[in-house]
Amino acid sequence: MIWLGIDTANTPLSVAIVKDGAILAEVNSSMAVNHSLRAMPVIEELFATVQLQPKDIDAIAVSEGPGSYTGVRIGVTIAKTLAWTLKKPLFGVSTLKVLAANAFYFDGLICPIVDARRNNVYAGVYEFANGGLTAIAEDGHFAIENLMDVLASKERPVLFVGKDVAMHEELIKERIRENAVIAPFPIQLPRASSLVFIAQQDGQEENTHAFTPEYRRIAEAEANWLMQQRKDKGRE
Amino acid sequence: MDKDMYILGIETSCDETAASIVKNGHEIVSNVVASQIQSQQRFGGVVPEIASRHHVEQITLVIEEALAVADLEPSDLDAVAVTEGPGLVGALLIGINAAKAFAFANGLPIIGVHHIAGHIYANQLMQPMEFPLLALIVSGGHTELVLMEKHGAFKLIGETRDDAAGEAYDKVARVLGLPYPGGPHIDKLALESDEAVDFPRAWLEPDSYDFSFSGLKSAVINYKHNLEQKGEEVVPAHVAAGFQQSVVEVLTEKTLRAAKEYGVKQVIAAGGVAANKGLRASLDEVFEKEGIPFYVPPISLCTDNAAMIAAAGTSMFESGKRSTMEMNGRPGMELASWNSENK
Ligand SMILES: [Zn+2]
Numbered sequence: 362m363i364w365l366g367i368d369t370a371n372t373p374l375s376v377a378i379v380k381d382g383a384i385l386a387e388v389n390s391s392m393a394v395n396h397s398l399r400a401m402p403v404i405e406e407l408f409a410t411v412q413l414q415p416k417d418i419d420a421i422a423v424s425e426g427p428g429s430y431t432g433v434r435i436g437v438t439i440a441k442t443l444a445w446t447l448k449k450p451l452f453g454v455s456t457l458k459v460l461a462a463n464a465f466y467f468d469g470l471i472c473p474i475v476d477a478r479r480n481n482v483y484a485g486v487y488e489f490a491n492g493g494l495t496a497i498a499e500d501g502h503f504a505i506e507n508l509m510d511v512l513a514s515k516e517r518p519v520l521f522v523g524k525d526v527a528m529h530e531e532l533i534k535e536r537i538r539e540n541a542v543i544a545p546f547p548i549q550l551p552r553a554s555s556l557v558f559i560a561q562q563d564g565q566e567e568n569t570h571a572f573t574p575e576y577r578r579i580a581e582a583e584a585n586w587l588m589q590q591r592k593d594k595g596r597e
Numbered sequence: 598m599d600k601d602m603y604i605l606g607i608e609t610s611c612d613e614t615a616a617s618i619v620k621n622g623h624e625i626v627s628n629v630v631a632s633q634i635q636s637q638q639r640f641g642g643v644v645p646e647i648a649s650r651h652h653v654e655q656i657t658l659v660i661e662e663a664l665a666v667a668d669l670e671p672s673d674l675d676a677v678a679v680t681e682g683p684g685l686v687g688a689l690l691i692g693i694n695a696a697k698a699f700a701f702a703n704g705l706p707i708i709g710v711h712h713i714a715g716h717i718y719a720n721q722l723m724q725p726m727e728f729p730l731l732a733l734i735v736s737g738g739h740t741e742l743v744l745m746e747k748h749g750a751f752k753l754i755g756e757t758r759d760d761a762a763g764e765a766y767d768k769v770a771r772v773l774g775l776p777y778p779g780g781p782h783i784d785k786l787a788l789e790s791d792e793a794v795d796f797p798r799a800w801l802e803p804d805s806y807d808f809s810f811s812g813l814k815s816a817v818i819n820y821k822h823n824l825e826q827k828g829e830e831v832v833p834a835h836v837a838a839g840f841q842q843s844v845v846e847v848l849t850e851k852t853l854r855a856a857k858e859y860g861v862k863q864v865i866a867a868g869g870v871a872a873n874k875g876l877r878a879s880l881d882e883v884f885e886k887e888g889i890p891f892y893v894p895p896i897s898l899c900t901d902n903a904a905m906i907a908a909a910g911t912s913m914f915e916s917g918k919r920s921t922m923e924m925n926g927r928p929g930m931e932l933a934s935w936n937s938e939n940k
Contacts (some may be wrong), residue, residue, distance in 0.1 A: 447702050573650070576650075586640060
């Protein structure tokens with residue numbers, strides 16, 4: 362089995378080709394470069410590196426969000442187009458779970474974080490058990506303060522992972538105190554090989570045409586519209 | 598031509614997700630458009646984030662349908678043409694990345710097409726273009742007069758200095774309380790009206806082919822405001838008719854003057870506002886009198902579609918134009934020639 366993994370959900374870009382449980386090649390970068398510019402060239406280069414043709418792959422895994430709306434859409438669009446035209450199965454994996462996989466074997470809670478601006482974050486809470494990750498709480502969009510309250514109340518060590526953790530390090534240390542562990546830089550970036558690994562474990566095949574990002578937030582215009590509808594209803 | 602050429606076109610620059618296959622640059626074999634108009638109507642205009650979300654939902658479906666209707670396999674295609682710009686950047690990126698992934702998977706060349714070049718080439722799907730040619734492009738984002746000496750050679754001779762014609766239509770429609778999109782409603786009201794309010798015409802300098810519609814829009818707002826102040830009734834049909842007369846007269850006069858000055862063999866209209874009945878009738882009349890062939894594509898090819906992108910893409914393909922996997926969305930892309938402008 363040959364797998365292609367793609368993660369463009371946030372600033373980092375990761376693409377991997379995995380064959381029979383081994384990484385053939387993986388590219389990781391974290392440059393502020395538009396994914397639309399880089400993602401396909403990197404995928405093309407990677408196929409050339411491993412001397413494979415697009416049709417040689419058997420499955421595609423993609424980071425489905427949450428994250429930058431545009432970033433997630435680029436990866437998802439590429440993945441679903443490849444999966445559809447090559448007639449291969451498509452697997453979507455949580456961006457946060459991919460980050461959590463960097464902290465395999467950590468004894469405690471694993472909290473992957475992606476900044477969502479204005480003191481909000483996308484975050485998940487995971488635990489490593491039986492060779493895999495279990496979600497303790499559903500991935501979501503949280504006020505960082507509220508997330509800290511929840512994690513502090515668990516009174517267990519928490520490992521924070523993701524390159525955006527640095528933006529909130531002060532608050533984390535203040536609130537989680539000695540239970541806070543900050544992941545070191547070599548395990549701060551999402552890896553497409555982890556993405557493939559989780560896709561293999563979870564085995565949740567998507568309906569390719571219907572597959573869309575997990576935004577974890579409705580669009581602002583839609584939220585305003587819904588609020589207006591409710592107001593109008595209240596007035597009736 | 599010994600072998601037929603099939604180009605897949607993809608267009609996602611605004612709120613239509615579209616894919617089409619065009620044979621030999623002029624024959625539509627399939628033309629699929631998934632419109633978001635019902636979803637966007639809630640917001641009274643196109644919300645970029647909503648547009649991008651819809652494109653992701655539709656993109657592979659429309660490409661699949663374009664292939665199915667044409668009864669072709671990806672291996673039957675010669676290239677993939679996609680709108681590179683201008684447009685909403687997040688929306689453009691969906692079509693571009695789908696086009697790149699599709700082209701890569703199937704070993705096809707890819708060509709980035711300018712959206713307005715597409716609107717102009719929509720005419721190639723109806724009758725061969727004859728040069729020199731004058732194109733009047735009128736849409737929600739554009740009001741331009743473009744002179745073409747040959748395929749792929751564009752010379753901008755006039756453009757709007759403020760609002761695009763379609764933008765003015767939408768704004769005036771909002772002032773009159775008409776639903777989005779406003780253009781067709783104003784057109785309909787104007788045609789039914791027996792009376793028209795007299796609004797100013799923005800001619801600008803005597804030799805200029807440029808346009809300006811913001812003054813007209815303000816005049817409409819002031820007119821309505823004044824009547825309301827006096828407690829008098831505003832008749833939307835009279836306002837619509839007066840507004841449309843002003844827009845149509847300026848567009849018609851400038852297009853006619855340019856056509857005569859440059860001695861063109863053909864005049865074409867393109868873009869969403871080219872579907873306007875009042876404008877079509879006015880242009881038809883003056884060019885028939887002048888004896889210059891004038892064409893407007895049917896409404897389905899005036900509004901955004903992918904057949905026009907495939908048609909323009911075919912001309913670019915034949916000129917040896919290719920894009921790379923590094924193609925990015927270009928929201929402010931300028932219309933550039935792909936054929937040298939010197940004869
Ligand atoms: Zn258009």
